[in-house]
Amino acid sequence: MMTDPMAARFDRLREHVTAEFRRRSPRSAAAVAAASAVMPGGDTRTTTYFEPYPLFMQHGAGCRMTDLDGRxxxxxLGNYTSLIxxxxxxxxxxxVTDQLQRGTAYGSPHEAQTQLAALLCERLPSLERVRFCNSGTEATLHAIRAAKAYTGRPKILKMEGGYHGSHDxxxxxxxxxxxxxxxxxxPVSVPDSPGLFAGVVTDVLVAPFNDLDATVAIIEAHAADLAAVILEPVLGSAGVIPATQAYLQGLREVTTRTGVLLIFDEVVTLRLDVGGVQARLGVTPDxxxxxxIIGGGFPIGAFGGRQDVMAQFDPRAHRLHQGGTYNGNAISMRAxxxxxxxxxxxxxxxxxxxxDVLRGRLNKxxxxxxxxxxxxGVGSLLQMHLQIEQPVRNxxxxxxxxxxxxxxxxxALLNRGLFAAARGEYALSTPMQTSDLDEAVDCFRAALTEIAELLPPAAKTVT
Ligand SMILES: Cc1ncc(COP(=O)(O)O)c(C=O)c1O
Known part of the structure; x- marks a missing residue:
């Protein structure tokens, strides 16, 4: 029987790299086995799993973490870009230590909420009013609900490949x-998971990112039913792909013309500018x-914008209810x-x-x-696109x-002491020094050299 030589090479190399990973992490292997007896898959977050098993960490300081085996x-990764x-x-x-002595959550408003809200409103001029919750998932959920309630329209439009958390x-x-x-x-709306409400497939339309003509056509065709367009100004989990200014500006114009609210999901991109990508590119969402990053390492989400839309959450308006036992808790607010x-x-x-410098060095x-x-990628967010030489737009x-x-x-990177997302996204943090970035480049050079035989040669000549 003939075997595909490339597939055989891949299997051999994967076996080798995996064996080294197992050799370096026996305590994590045992911890995963113990955890699997009480949590499905041994963890409590789907995203963190990778084959053969995720590492168990025991300590973090600055831009370094130490696992159970002391490596x-x-x-x-920075907890998926949050630990800036x-x-x-x-x-x-x-x-946080000071706050711990004074209590963590009061079931009552407190001034740290106002302080963080004021800081955000100052940084993002589009935020006339803001509210807190405990995750980015809740933030997009409430922003979408606010848009539907405000417009009285049932549908929303999101981008193919867009990630806004884990609600339906x-x-x-x-x-x-x-x-x-x-x-x-x-594009067709495809459910990513079983168990969603059936209506969500009809109520959530999907558009191709960075394709303005196609997106405008979808918005215009469905305008009467469309409450909001929601998008990440840099498509994150799909490959850290920036929207062009013209695309965002075009979306602003068509949504204004059709009475559709424009929602930017800046859960990740707020790290790229004091006022997020909206400030960087001069496009103001509703x-x-x-x-x-706005939780300083503690659970948080926030959503906000136009005063008339956010006024629906004023309890005196008796319109939109936003619960959340730990909303605005004192620890997340202070941090x-x-x-x-x-x-x-x-x-x-x-x-x-x-x-930008690291991106240039890795491309070299x-x-x-x-x-x-x-x-x-863009700025402090990088993305490895193996085998792709054209610009990635969507x-x-x-x-x-x-x-x-x-x-x-x-x-191969883990085996050399570099921890990152399995999907090839890398986020910088402020404790990183030039020597840390030099070390990262060395890790990449060695890891890429190890797998180079699996990659096709570059089409362009070496410059
Ligand atoms: C762009 C974006 N929106 C929303 C979310 C959901 O945030 P959380 O994981 O805090 O629910 C994420 C999480 O990665 C995200 O990247």
């Missing part, structure tokens, strides 16, 4: 298979969803205030410049090795990078 990793100041930032610890409306066409996804200009105070414009632009590594691929473009090779690179 230390440079952390380029790394682990255990001294000023955040001081604020968000779980449409996040990572649809190309077999089900329909045409590029008019509502914004936030999370991650969030410090995290933002430590993130002035200068700190953000330094982090973005470090990201790829070119020197002569393998096809490039590192994209979810479908990013599918050309083989997931299995990306995952092998992830394991």
């Amino acid at each position: 230390t990793y440079l952390d380029f 100041h790394g682990h255990a930032h001294p000023a955040i610890i001081a604020a 409306a968000a779980d449409i066409s996040v990572s649809p298979s190309m077999v089900q996804a329909g045409s590029a200009h008019a 509502l914004t969803a936030m999370g991650k 969030g205030c410090v995290a933002l105070e430590w993130l002035p414009a200068a700190a953000i632009s330094k982090l973005n410049s470090q990201g 590594v790829l070119r020197t090795l002569g393998v096809a691929g490039h590192v994209g 979810y479908r473009d990013a599918q050309a990078s083989p997931r299995a090779t990306q995952e092998l690179l992830h394991l």
